[in-house]
């Protein structure tokens with residue numbers, strides 16, 4: 001039987017920790033921080049939970065995602081190619097800190113890459 005990426009990453013808690021650290025670092029980043037400059041705590045808390053739920057669902061966990069699709073969720077944010085590269089650097093760094101294995105890390109990166117054209121809308 002094939003073990004889902006969700007299970008191989010360590011399940012809900014591991015994905016929640018990954019998402020929390022990723023968003024914390026992106027918000028604190030000199031380049032990316034501008035995107036969150038004027039959003040409030042509750043908005044950010046909701047968006048983080050949506051990110052966790054989305055990643056759980058997409059990796060094969062038991063979750064009903066109630067958020068928006070990636071194009072709608074990020075429309076108008078002005079996310080550029082340079083932002084995307086920086087965001088993925090943070091993904092790699094957090095995955096490394098959390099001890100994500102090369103196989104699973106590669107699958108996560110391939111999945112994120114498939115979303116790029118929906119999220120990067122500015123040049």
Ligand code: HEM
Pocket residue numbers: 026032035036039043044046047050051054066067068069073074079083084087112115119
């Ligand atoms: C592969 C990468 C990404 C994934 C999987 C992802 C996923 C998500 C999800 C699931 C949501 C919640 C949607 C909803 O509220 O209905 C969201 C919201 C958000 N994302 Fe992303 N995102 C990605 C990349 C980025 C990048 C690169 C940035 C900025 C540099 C970003 C900034 C935001 C912000 C600010 C929100 C909150 C929107 C709001 O408050 O309504 N995201 N993202």
